[in-house]
Amino acid sequence: MPRQQELFAKPGAKRLKRAHVIDAGSLPDDSIGAVFGCRCGWFSGWVTVGSVAEAKKGLPCPVCNQERAQ
């Protein structure tokens, strides 16, 4: 698999829990937005993403990953 630059994940951060895309689409300002949701119940709300492909990689869940870090 090709290596993709991870904007959020730090090297060595294994088992990063990621929220997956619930919805995605164009925002009023023509940028691409996506909504991420985690199984723990966390929702990102609409956030701007660089591309749909980027959105599909998921967004690290701040709730789950914070629990793991502590």
Ligand SMILES: [Zn+2]
């Ligand atoms: Zn979570």
